[in-house]
Amino acid sequence: MFVNRVMRQAIKVNHAFTSASSLSPSRQAAKILSTRFYSSTTQPAPLDASKLQINPSKNLKALQENNQLVFGKTFTDNMLIVEWEAGKGWGTPQIKEYGKLQLEPSAVVFHYSFECFEGMKAYKDKNGKTRLFRPDLNMARFNRSAQRIALPGFDGEELTKLIKEFLKVDDRWIPKGRGYSLYLRPTMIGTQESLGVGASNKAMIFVIASPVGPYFPSGFNAVNLLATSEKVRAWPGGTGDAKIGGNYAPCIKPQLDANKEGFQQNLWLFGHDHQVTEVGTMNCFVYWKNEQGENELVTPDLDGSILPGVTRDSILSLARQWGEFKVSERKFTMKDLVKADKEGRIIEMFGAGTACIVCPIKKIHYDGQDIHVPLDPSDKTSQAGKLTKRINNAIMDIQYGDVEGPKGWSVVV
Template sequence: MLRQLLPRCGRALRAPASRTPYALPTLQRASRWYSIQPEAASVAKPLDIDPTKLSITKTQNPKTPKDPSELVFGREFTDHMLTIEWTKNDGWLTPTIQPYQNLSLDPATCVFHYAFECFEGMKAYRDSKGQIRLFRPDKNMERFNKSAARIALPTFSPTSLIDLIAKFVKLEERFIPDGRGYSLYLRPTLIGTQKTLGIGAPGSALLFVIASPVGPYYPTGFKAVSLEATDYAVRAWPGGVGDKKLGANYAPCIVPQMEAASRGFQQNLWLFGPEEYVTEVGTMNLFVAIRNKETNQKELITAPLDGTILGGITRDSILSLAREKLAPDGWLISERKITMPQLYEASLEGRLIEVFGAGTAAVVSPVRKISWKGKLVDCGLAENEESGEVANKMKTWIEARQYGDEEHEWSHIC
């Protein structure tokens, strides 16, 4: 009966037979069984990720990269994937780069039932000299570890995983098109793989990285979006897990986004609490450029890291650049709360300079209007403008470091 139930999907993701004592030897060549039932914890200290043990098996069927003009975000994938298994007994096992393939998981695997899953979103870029670069991967790894720890999944050495991702990206670099705006989107993912319906810390896990070539977020240039304020649903709250990059945070966001789209808005704006604090736009952080009512000083505001937002790498980069380049010109750079009524008042008084979202995919996404309680709040853009000055500057400054035009510690050469 077990022989009939085992899935036969994809090439084998192999590991030593001792790691899968219950897998049928005759089927190991057909599929790699990831859902395991670990034994009692070992007294030895579990091993960390060891990049020196990397094993590489190249595909026998390499595909031709798609024409860059035809790329759709997240639809095309490269030839290989990076995988690393973890068990409570032994820690991190041998890292492997192998052909992109399906995973074999038992229906009782804990990731399916209790959402033991977290991930990251990052990109690799080709510079003008042909070198491949990662942008602030240390920040991605820091957040990845925080997300993993919050849901009882194993953590790891950030530098070790960065080393492995760099090797993986170098292997797949032919999928990165030349030209500004093109990149290789990377999706590191960590899942609990223990076969059990019992609720507890998983005794086994799988970390894998897949890659998708992507083009410019705005192929025809900046396009400002209009938002609908969402006050009937909450994405994140203090003490919750909205400040971690967990897969479970994303599915509940789709219905409010669909509701906004049904009324002609490109995205929704998350409000929090009876005060209607402005937090995030869709899955991006939000920035507001405003003039102070009393002093007329220009201020760039984004929500604080108080549990109501996810701390984005692009957000952190914009704050750093703003303190470096805008503050000397008199700007006040603030991580503080601002309410929707305050935003509306600033718009009516002509003090709202611009509003934009910030994230890995688009870098910045300018906002034209916000629908709130039957009103359309003007966010400072003229009819013929698609982006404000601050958003334009931030996009230019960040891309200069992503693509190596400006040598900077944020850029990691693979």
């Protein structure tokens, strides 16, 4: 056997040493064998932005006019890529021409959904500087998502440095103008060539980018929701708080079913009491007068089934900073919403996420009945309530550098 052969070799090679040692030859061989298999003189290499190699594309694509941009359809000239291997760590980061990935058909990403990602944006301010919005939160969540599915961790500051260099290379792709941005999609996949179910011993991070326009090109467009309890998006103890691909594909069929009935999105419910969780792929917010008579902005708490959105956190932080109404993270149910609707206590309701910032909600269909959510009573043509519009403008002001905002929120590249 291999182990026995190694032990015999260890005993022979170290005979002179072991004869003078208090350890028996067999114990000394066992020590050598243990050192050979379980110790390493070098640590796996960390992700290191200083090792970046830049080989940009020489075949530059034509840019599109701002009014022709469609979300996620056009991609920049280049991409950022770095590979990882167990025992060796992270390899040399590269910025190279955007193109196809070469993976074996047996790569575990194709069979067991070893995949997680982030959504973030780069913005051009009025002085032509490029800005990122709270990238530290994206990197922290990216790490949590990766580790939740047994993919390797990394230094978030180093990846942020790499993304900044990527933005410098593809700077011409960042559209100018309020509402326009470069959408960034950092992604990590497991690349081990194996059909065995287990942690992947190889992985890859790649970052691609797509110029995008405003989520609502002609202004807000409030949505109608179908409250869904038969299909569940996530559950406590599952992966709802991680941004992994496996959370998204199962939600498409219920959304298509909702679309057929005239609704734009699902309002995902959970449990026997129909707890409100998320709106499509967005966090959910309700602004109402609660049963104690207080104006309150409420969103479901992070119980393990809710994605900790960067926009979610930003809204909560700003609202608490304003100090004008109660801000809560807690469980609430459709029964609570139905009661508030009957008593005329709902003021506004919206979803929140990177793509849209905020998305106003005007109607929810639940248990055969409709809940009509107010928009702006002072303007019958408005598709968004006053608080929804205020939040949207406040966050955009920070993203585009028009307002300084809290420390570390707007990061100049």
